[in-house]
Amino acid sequence: MRAYIFRRLAQSVLVVWAVTTIMFFMFRVMPADPTAILLERGLTDEARQALLEQWGLTGSLWDQYIAYLGNILTGDFGSSFLYRKPVWEVLTPLIINTLWIAVPGLLLGAALGAAIGTAVGWAKRGGKLERSGIFLATIIRGVPNFVIGIALLTIFSSTLGWFPSFGMGDPGETTGFARYMTLDFLHHLALPLIAVIIYFMPENLLLMRSGVVENRTEDYIELVRAKGVPQRRVAWHAARNSMLPLITWLFPALAETIAGIVVIEIVFSWPGVGRELVLAVTRQDYPLAQAAFFLLAVMIVIANLAADLIYGKLDPRVVYK
Amino acid sequence: MVAVASPRFGQRPASPATLAELEKLTERLARKPAAHLLVDGLSIGYSTLRGRFHAVEDVSFEVPAGTNLGLVGESGCGKSTVVKTLMGLQPEATQVSGRALLDGQNILGLDETALRDVRWKRMSLITQSAMNSLDPVYCIGDQISEAILAHEPVSKATAWARAEQMFALVGLPAGRLYEFPHMFSGGMRQRAVIAMALALNAGLLLADEPTTALDPIMQSQIMTRIRGIHAHLRCSMILVTHDIAVVAETCENIVVMYAGKVAESGPTAEVLESPLHPYTMGLKNAFPRLPERGAPRQPLISIPGVVPNLLLPPAGCRFASRCPFATEVCHRVTPPVVQVGAQRAACHHTDRAAEFRVAAARPETWRTMRGAV
Numbered sequence: 001m002r003a004y005i006f007r008r009l010a011q012s013v014l015v016v017w018a019v020t021t022i023m024f025f026m027f028r029v030m031p032a033d034p035t036a037i038l039l040e041r042g043l044t045d046e047a048r049q050a051l052l053e054q055w056g057l058t059g060s061l062w063d064q065y066i067a068y069l070g071n072i073l074t075g076d077f078g079s080s081f082l083y084r085k086p087v088w089e090v091l092t093p094l095i096i097n098t099l100w101i102a103v104p105g106l107l108l109g110a111a112l113g114a115a116i117g118t119a120v121g122w123a124k125r126g127g128k129l130e131r132s133g134i135f136l137a138t139i140i141r142g143v144p145n146f147v148i149g150i151a152l153l154t155i156f157s158s159t160l161g162w163f164p165s166f167g168m169g170d171p172g173e174t175t176g177f178a179r180y181m182t183l184d185f186l187h188h189l190a191l192p193l194i195a196v197i198i199y200f201m202p203e204n205l206l207l208m209r210s211g212v213v214e215n216r217t218e219d220y221i222e223l224v225r226a227k228g229v230p231q232r233r234v235a236w237h238a239a240r241n242s243m244l245p246l247i248t249w250l251f252p253a254l255a256e257t258i259a260g261i262v263v264i265e266i267v268f269s270w271p272g273v274g275r276e277l278v279l280a281v282t283r284q285d286y287p288l289a290q291a292a293f294f295l296l297a298v299m300i301v302i303a304n305l306a307a308d309l310i311y312g313k314l315d316p317r318v319v320y321k
Numbered sequence: 322m323v324a325v326a327s328p329r330f331g332q333r334p335a336s337p338a339t340l341a342e343l344e345k346l347t348e349r350l351a352r353k354p355a356a357h358l359l360v361d362g363l364s365i366g367y368s369t370l371r372g373r374f375h376a377v378e379d380v381s382f383e384v385p386a387g388t389n390l391g392l393v394g395e396s397g398c399g400k401s402t403v404v405k406t407l408m409g410l411q412p413e414a415t416q417v418s419g420r421a422l423l424d425g426q427n428i429l430g431l432d433e434t435a436l437r438d439v440r441w442k443r444m445s446l447i448t449q450s451a452m453n454s455l456d457p458v459y460c461i462g463d464q465i466s467e468a469i470l471a472h473e474p475v476s477k478a479t480a481w482a483r484a485e486q487m488f489a490l491v492g493l494p495a496g497r498l499y500e501f502p503h504m505f506s507g508g509m510r511q512r513a514v515i516a517m518a519l520a521l522n523a524g525l526l527l528a529d530e531p532t533t534a535l536d537p538i539m540q541s542q543i544m545t546r547i548r549g550i551h552a553h554l555r556c557s558m559i560l561v562t563h564d565i566a567v568v569a570e571t572c573e574n575i576v577v578m579y580a581g582k583v584a585e586s587g588p589t590a591e592v593l594e595s596p597l598h599p600y601t602m603g604l605k606n607a608f609p610r611l612p613e614r615g616a617p618r619q620p621l622i623s624i625p626g627v628v629p630n631l632l633l634p635p636a637g638c639r640f641a642s643r644c645p646f647a648t649e650v651c652h653r654v655t656p657p658v659v660q661v662g663a664q665r666a667a668c669h670h671t672d673r674a675a676e677f678r679v680a681a682a683r684p685e686t687w688r689t690m691r692g693a694v
Contacts, residue, residue, distance in 0.1 A: 124413070218453065219448065219454040220453060220454050220455055220456045220457070222448070222454070223446070223454045223455070223514075224467075226410060226440055226446045227440060227467065227471060227517075228436070228437040228438070228439070228441045228442065228471055228472060229437070229467060229468070229471040230471075231433060233467075233471075237459075240458055241456070241458055244458075315457075316457070316458060316503070
């Protein structure tokens, strides 16, 4: 077990290194000039050259790469070209903002999806619950998530006026953690959070349902029924076994889902890291984009490792070697 | 003696409270009497896309308290269906009619809640394919405890201790309760399932082909084990099998089923000694016997033909197309159930049974029957 985790960690480091390297060269081969966004403010050629030097964009590509790797190892991702601040200073609050919608959104989406999926899978075959459950889940899964966001905005914000339509709340009144503990913040949080849940739930639901449908006819379910335990408990046995394929899918799917959260952040003007990432790429703000991508890569690698370890906990047949 | 074993923490003795509770539970369970079952006119039908058909039709038999009943017949004759339906495990939309009186209470058509009170408490099941009938993600001890906790108001520790007793009864070490089904061999799984079935000392044990998935040596070990346990617990049992040798050794009474109907029933010794129904005679021929010293070897004789399609059951006797003694009336009229002594057979020609028995022992009798479907 320990040897397994160690080997997986070593692999993970390799993966992260590969991602950072690919990222580095991708940004460099893009035929664009990062100083361009500043040009309109009347930048002279000398000033531009000085800026490039300051940003470490002169010298051979190889020298740049070595310097870049060295900096990353010390945790230094440089300063944002646009904000003229260290990257982490820009990103940290954004990351926290994103986590506010991503973590509860994904957890609730997965949990609700699994719970409803079990109910739909356990329901009478061809009955109302099964048919409507599959129908709704398929429809929602087919709809692009910005449409979900816009629909939520149209209904609950424009028409009913229950929720604010953008942003995270009035800035500057309080600072630090206290800022997140206000009713105003939760009020702003509600719609984007619901959007993430609705976006993430259907696939969980459908996977869970097909698992339960498959498992409910297994011999061991018959024996559990014969034991005379409550129906709920019988369904739980089927659900517990259906979690195995769900977990296999769930964690790798988080990567894709994060891409979806970027869109939701944009629709709701939520000041998260995803929105900033898109902006950073369009602005050619290399350090910021690189740091954000680095972060995503690390998160996905950790998610995969977590999936493997959780899978071993859920399925006694899995042995780590 | 009772200890809570754990691979992680080593053995630790069960607490006095657990022991006291276990003793009370054991006493309570030991007082359960053997159950009496009377099945009367049981029919089980399904609606399929190609029409309705009866998998089981008008089956009646009785299991006196404390006795064993062997339910035999070839694959697809409906014997497992009967057992499943008694347990309330038939698929939804199955049409069930008739009565099954367990100690006088009709258990057919009970709702889920009432059924839960019957299941495992008064009637438990040893399943056919022990390989797949344990949940792969729970350890065996948890699965046995689950059954106990569902019906008895005892603590988890007590339920576990009871599971340890059951493991001892089937000859498995208590420490293996912590293991998962995939760590058990086929024979051990079957024993674990038996241990589970015995956990609440139900009055009636339904053993649905308990040895089918095992090799012959393991089959004989398991059957010996079941007989030993049965002698010890004195519950009633229905043993479903297609091995009449096992029935001969184990069961007081036998029911021979063919194509969803009872062909013949009665005390095992009498039915096997002097069968009234040609199908029973054929079935007997198909099993090997040790030849007596000096006597010629008995060849195995198989019954030609196949079981009729139950979607379009033939008129008259269902065995007629494969029966070497069938007459015109057999193809036309459903045979009445005839009682001869303690035996009952559904055959038009029970009066000629003695003559048939002589003929049926000769291979030629069956060989002349060809191409009948």
